[in-house]
Amino acid sequence: MSVFVLRRLLTLLATLVGASLIIFLVLDALPGNAAQMLMGADASPDAVRALTAKLGLDQPLAIRYLQWIKGLLIGDLGNSYVYGTPVAGLIAERLVLTIPLAIMSMAITVTLALSAGIYTAANHNKLGDVGVMSLTQVGIALPNFWFAILLVLLFAVRLQWLSAGGFAGWEDGVWPGVKSLLLPAVSLAVVQAAILARVTRSAVLEVLREDFVRTARAKGLGKREVLWSHVLRNAMIPVMTVMGLQFANLLAGTIVIENVFYLPGLGRLIFQSIANRDLIVVRNCVMLLATMVVIVNFVVDVLYALIDPRIKVHDL
Amino acid sequence: MAERSTMPLIEVDNLGVRLNTSRGPAQAVRGVSFSLKRGETLGLVGESGCGKSVTAMSLMGLLPDSARVTGSIRLDGNELAGLADADYCRLRGNRISMIFQEPMTALNPMHTIGNQVAEPLRRHKKYSAGQARQEAIALLDRVGLPDPARRIDAYPHQFSGGQRQRITIAMALACEPDLLIADEPTTALDVTIQGQILDLIADLVEERGMSMILISHDLGVIAENVQRMMVMYGGTVVESGPTDEVFRRMGHPYTQGLFRARPKLGARKGTRLKTISGTVPELADLPAGCTFSERCPLVIDACRAALPPMADVGPGHGVRCIRTDVSMAANVGALSA
Numbered sequence: 028m029s030v031f032v033l034r035r036l037l038t039l040l041a042t043l044v045g046a047s048l049i050i051f052l053v054l055d056a057l058p059g060n061a062a063q064m065l066m067g068a069d070a071s072p073d074a075v076r077a078l079t080a081k082l083g084l085d086q087p088l089a090i091r092y093l094q095w096i097k098g099l100l101i102g103d104l105g106n107s108y109v110y111g112t113p114v115a116g117l118i119a120e121r122l123v124l125t126i127p128l129a130i131m132s133m134a135i136t137v138t139l140a141l142s143a144g145i146y147t148a149a150n151h152n153k154l155g156d157v158g159v160m161s162l163t164q165v166g167i168a169l170p171n172f173w174f175a176i177l178l179v180l181l182f183a184v185r186l187q188w189l190s191a192g193g194f195a196g197w198e199d200g201v202w203p204g205v206k207s208l209l210l211p212a213v214s215l216a217v218v219q220a221a222i223l224a225r226v227t228r229s230a231v232l233e234v235l236r237e238d239f240v241r242t243a244r245a246k247g248l249g250k251r252e253v254l255w256s257h258v259l260r261n262a263m264i265p266v267m268t269v270m271g272l273q274f275a276n277l278l279a280g281t282i283v284i285e286n287v288f289y290l291p292g293l294g295r296l297i298f299q300s301i302a303n304r305d306l307i308v309v310r311n312c313v314m315l316l317a318t319m320v321v322i323v324n325f326v327v328d329v330l331y332a333l334i335d336p337r338i339k340v341h342d343l
Numbered sequence: 344m345a346e347r348s349t350m351p352l353i354e355v356d357n358l359g360v361r362l363n364t365s366r367g368p369a370q371a372v373r374g375v376s377f378s379l380k381r382g383e384t385l386g387l388v389g390e391s392g393c394g395k396s397v398t399a400m401s402l403m404g405l406l407p408d409s410a411r412v413t414g415s416i417r418l419d420g421n422e423l424a425g426l427a428d429a430d431y432c433r434l435r436g437n438r439i440s441m442i443f444q445e446p447m448t449a450l451n452p453m454h455t456i457g458n459q460v461a462e463p464l465r466r467h468k469k470y471s472a473g474q475a476r477q478e479a480i481a482l483l484d485r486v487g488l489p490d491p492a493r494r495i496d497a498y499p500h501q502f503s504g505g506q507r508q509r510i511t512i513a514m515a516l517a518c519e520p521d522l523l524i525a526d527e528p529t530t531a532l533d534v535t536i537q538g539q540i541l542d543l544i545a546d547l548v549e550e551r552g553m554s555m556i557l558i559s560h561d562l563g564v565i566a567e568n569v570q571r572m573m574v575m576y577g578g579t580v581v582e583s584g585p586t587d588e589v590f591r592r593m594g595h596p597y598t599q600g601l602f603r604a605r606p607k608l609g610a611r612k613g614t615r616l617k618t619i620s621g622t623v624p625e626l627a628d629l630p631a632g633c634t635f636s637e638r639c640p641l642v643i644d645a646c647r648a649a650l651p652p653m654a655d656v657g658p659g660h661g662v663r664c665i666r667t668d669v670s671m672a673a674n675v676g677a678l679s680a
Binding site: 237335 | 403405428429432433434435436437440441443445448449450451452453454462463466467498500511514515
């Protein structure tokens with residue numbers, strides 16, 4: 028077990044180093060000089076050159092990369108070109124919104140998907156199965172920003188239960204914050220849940236065809252007991268794999284959804300920083316997203332080994 | 344309770360099973376009748392797709408939902424056909440148990456073997472976790488798993504095929520069932536292990552006074568392990584009788600063909616195995632009349648007209664053939680081979 032975790036940790040580190048290189052090089056290759064952007068098109072070349080030197084942008088590529096990595100390790104991400112405030116602080120105040128949003132959205136996804144997937148598999152080819160599967164087909168086809176607008180029309184404009192946008196913050200307690208994140212979380216979750224429900228259904232159906240299910244039935248277990256005690260754990264491996272991948276999609280989705288709902292989250296920060304050529308913010312935000320995705324997938328790998336006793340042996 | 348000893352344990356009468364296959368509805372089993380007393384052993388022989396496993400699964404009540412069962416299956420006089428699943432669950436693994444063909448896949452890879460063996464005990468006998476664990480160790484010891492107290496928390500992938508089959512046997516025997524159904528229990532195992540497993544099953548059947556239905560395509564396995572046998576083809580029983588009697592005087596051309604087709608030791612190098620010409624018919628399009636008529640060397644027009652009745656050719660020995668006068672004149676059997 029510990030060897031397994033150690034190996035996965037090394038893979039994780041290597042992935043992060045690779046990701047940081049790609050992020051750094053791609054952003055560096057982008058046209059447009061940050062100093063020029065900041066000072067405007069009619070700034071004098073001397074002033075632009077002075078600002079370039081001040082921002083450290085005249086250093087060689089390798090030095091700048093190493094300085095960035097060193098900053099990441101000690102928690103000093105530098106200052107935003109646009110706001111002039113520390114990037115770490117900017118990100119931290121946005122994460123207060125985006126992390127709860129991601130957790131809520133993932134929780135809704137998993138709840139919807141597992142119940143729909145297990146229900147349809149248990150009622151394979153019956154009316155309920157066909158009905159729910161048709162719904163997931165619709166869910167997959169929905170663009171999440173469009174679905175978000177529909178939700179706003181229904182719950183904010185017509186029913187006036189929830190607000191159409193903005194974030195209430197956590198100062199007045201948990202509920203106002205959760206309430207303002209509800210519609211965005213649902214709009215992010217629906218497409219993901221539709222996909223995950225189909226994955227769950229086919230994984231459960233596949234396990235239901237296994238010989239050991241017949242053995243369990245031959246021991247006198249009812250269909251439902253077999254499903255809960257023998258099938259689900261076996262079906263979780265593909266489901267968790269897809270969940271890990273979906274987490275990345277979800278983070279990408281926040282960029283669009285936070286804009287639809289005017290939420291001051293990480294996604295919106297990235298969007299605005301790209302528009303402002305505030306590349307130092309973009310670079311650190313993207314690195315943070317990459318790290319979150321890699322860590323989630325590391326956790327999924329470790330969960331595999333906890334769920335399936337065979338994995339420790341095979342992967343050593 | 345006094346009449347229990349004389350009453351058959353299991354009585355199957357005119358069993359028919361209709362399945363939905365990819366090629367449309369098919370009569371997988373028809374007109375199967377037999378009865379089995381306590382302690383008796385019965386063999387079911389035939390090629391794959393002949394209906395022997397479907398017969399077994401209908402006894403277990405584990406056919407697919409779309410299957411239609413006709414006829415009657417009685418356990419101690421109680422009708423099982425059409426029994427609600429919840430009631431059937433009380434019998435399965437308790438009074439009727441089953442051992443399957445593939446020990447590699449018959450165990451849940453995610454559960455320890457101890458939990459899997461203890462599961463029927465906890466369920467049917469309401470044992471506590473501790474009691475069930477002790478009993479599971481005893482059972483695993485009885486089926487010859489080495490060092491069961493230490494290995495009870497191991498997972499199936501840590502055992503060999505033969506050991507896994509011992510584990511499934513321990514599982515099937517946990518609640519001391521009255522009837523054990525063994526569906527090709529040794530087919531997936533190494534030849535050297537096959538004998539050990541069959542001996543183990545035979546010992547346990549003897550020791551616990553169970554009845555057993557042993558399913559196999561291997562005539563040798565049947566010859567050595569059961570008192571009576573039924574040969575199935577195309578969903579019907581084509582020959583049945585006491586094992587010795589059937590092997591001495593094989594009456595059905597199909598039984599004779601199966602017997603000739605088995606490989607023999609001492610045959611000259613290069614000798615081709617005898618085969619039965621043609622292929623097993625799809626259950627969805629069985630021929631009218633005798634199911635074997637299309638492959639039978641003795642076929643006449645009358646064979647194709649209607650399914651032949653069971654003809655008595657000896658004590659308890661029936662053959663579903665109208666040409667036994669010709670087929671049995673050839674006297675194919677263990678004695679002539």
